Amino acid sequence: MPVVMDADRIARTLTRIAHEIVERNRGVEDLALVGVRTRGVHLAHRLARSLHEITGQDVPTGTLDITLYRDDLMRHAVGPQPLVRRTEIPFSIDDRKILLVDDVLYTGRTTRAALDALIDFGRPRNIQLIVLVDRGHRELPIKADYVGKSLPTSPEESVQVYLQESDSRDEVILEAGSPPRTLARWSA
Amino acid sequence: MKRLFKGGRVVDPANGIDGVHDVLIDGDRIAAIGRDLPVDGAAVVEIPHGLVVCPGFIDMHVHLREPGQEHKETVASGAAAAVAGGFTAVACMPNTIPVNDDANVTTYILAKAAEAGLARVYPIGAVSRGSKGALLADIAELKQAGCVAITDDGHPVATALLLRRAMEYAGMFGMPVIEHCEDPSLRGDGVAHEGYHAAMLGLRGMPGACEALGVERGILLSELTGSAFHVAHMSARASLRAVRKGKEAGIRVTCEVAPHHFTLTDESLASPIPYDTNMKMNPPLREAADRDAMLAGIADGSVDAIATDHAPHHYDEKKVEFDRAPFGIVGLETAVPLSLDRLVHAGLIRLPRLVELLSVNPARILGVRGGSLSPGAPADVTIVAPDLHVRIEASRLRSRSRNTPFDGWQLQGGVAATIVGGRPVFINSDAGLAV
């Protein structure tokens, strides 16, 4: 079970991405972070802290639950519904530059759902995608703007991101044998 | 033709008999009863061990629906259900369409019964024309045509005055008045027993007091007129209390209880199937205290008869909202198994008492022949198999209707054979009897 990123590596990666954000956007004016539940939210809050340390400014941060936008919802004959949690975007996204944060970029379907959801909140100036790990195998034409680590994988493998806030440790692990893609746990 | 039933247990409480006897039938009459009767050219029917020979059972409260509602039941299908359930005779209620308030209707029913040639059918006439509660029916003509009692069953007799007059008038012919006891204003639009279960299910209730008021009224008028008063399908403990007091006072009151009222309670409204319309009847399934009172009355002799209130309804009439469904369930083919299982095997009563409830007393109350195996009596015989294990299956009932709450019930006790006028009209192949 190879550890592909440890705590230190994750921290340094996020700091690097924060600097890239400031560099590309020439500051943090009109920026807002939106994390995709669950681990994208933790990453978004960490990035907000880094951006504050770098610029001294606060970047508004929101939480997006994409469950109701999933393209596999209702496609199965019967089965339990995935859990819906609150979306909290306590600011207008109109004319803002939105930094969409997720932990792993894989097929691109989560990102597609997140983009659809975001558009329902308003008309942002642009949306930039930040992922901690890009593991390839895209099924939709989606590309990340900021990538923590590009990780070549096979479809049989799975990438697990563990974060202190929810898992009491910081670690990215590449596991052999992918977990079944069920409705309840939908891989990115 | 002669038939000799040999070697079985015979229970004939009217003659104080309970033991191994032979019963000789000659034509349509009982010829003799005794130990080791000579064969004398008779066809011998060996009664296997465990079966019991009884005087034919009489269900004094059934609805045969003919004329007018033949999609629910006919005299023929009802009679077939009766003999399959061990009943050699049934008394049928007048709430047909048209109402049996006229000798022509009575004659029609009797003709249909003769055509079917199964159970004996005793029509019961209406108290009032159209059972509308205003004018008395032609009771003497009904009696002459073959009616054995009068009632406005389905409803109580509309007023105390009319009930009084009916008792006085019918008393002239020795006919009992059978009453569906109920205070209409207390019943209101109730559809279930007024208790916790109906309350939580949001069903409008009718309390036990609603029935007991009708019982009290009838007993008072029986005392006033000196005529016989019979309480139909008694269900409430307050009614039983009134009947006991009436009997103690020497008033001519009798009563019957239906099997569903001594087996089920209003809990069945909620489970296993909530709002099961086969749990809807009037009087309704009452609470456990009432059910237990009915059992106690059966055990101590206060209850005179078991009658089914067999009320067939077509399946789509019951496949509706609970409050829109008609009241009533079929009962002819489940009464004997339920009685044997829940009364005899449960240790509440012994077999001779059950025969009183199902045969001796109904014959006495209605004033019809039967109820005993005395020589010269009609050869109406029910042979029961008290230890037979039966499973009630609604889909296999002989009745035209399937509205039973007992579908799938496993019970101990069944019917082996039913003999009417010396003719075997029903043989249960599971009971090991060769007639």
Add this chain to the structure above:
Amino acid sequence: MSAPVITHVDETPAVTSLRRKDLLGIADLAPDEISLILDTAEAMKEIGSRPIKKVPALRGKTVVNLFFEPSTRTRTSFEIAEKRLSADTLNIASASSSVVKGETLADTALNLEAMQPDMIVLRHPSSGACHLLSRICRSAIINAGDGMHEHPTQALLDAFTIRERKKRLAGLKVAIIGDLLHSRVLRSNIHLLTKMGADVWVCGPPTLFPTDITRCGVRATSAIEEAVADADVIMLLRIQLERMEGAFLPSLREYFNVCGMTEARLRRAKPDVIIMHPGPMNRGVEIASEVADGPYSVILDQVANGVAVRMGVLYLLAGGVEHETAV
């Protein structure tokens, strides 16, 4: 200014799906299922505050609103909930249905079923009508009020509103006052609140008491002062004019004098008491206008929350259940 902090950590609830095909009543639900519906409704509530109040979750699902009783509030609330989830909705009201032509409910349902809706929301004057439909239909049946039996989504939105204000249900004293006998709202609320550990009192004139009501774990009184004393929540039930015909009440004026919720009576409750009413209100009968319009009233919150709760129920039932028994 400090950086944003993480305000709450996600907790996985005890159950993540309902264990049933239909919502027939609260009586059938386990406490964890009730919590799941309320939690899901919280997520749904936020959708109503978006500029575009619509999510694609039930795209392609057909929901029939079959209403055999006049109802503006409940039907509208369901319809908005369905539309916010992108379901296709169809309204059938009793006046336009074939029931007036003598068709049975079973036949109406089978005819609707033939057109393959996914869910049927039923409002019907007969208690148990939803149970009948659930035995006949493959579609999920949602009870929008059946006779005097249950009105589960009303109780759920009531609980949602209480939870929103009081942050809990367990241990609260809830007084329910009014026409107890004929109220489906009462029955659903009793089931829900007792399951969730609230201390439930019911109050009304004895003519309007359901038989043996205390058997389901509530306390009953006809003294309104006792019911209201130290209450956290007061829920009023509608008194209908026709109740005087059944001799349940002498007059509406007398009812107001004996059981009406006035400001004076309200003072016996906790200072932060909330006043609820399922609507439609009879001002001056079960509730004084000063109370209905006063600061304690959460009556309009109830209406707003109704949409979110119904969205939650629709969403959770849309998946169906595995191992469904053949009908």
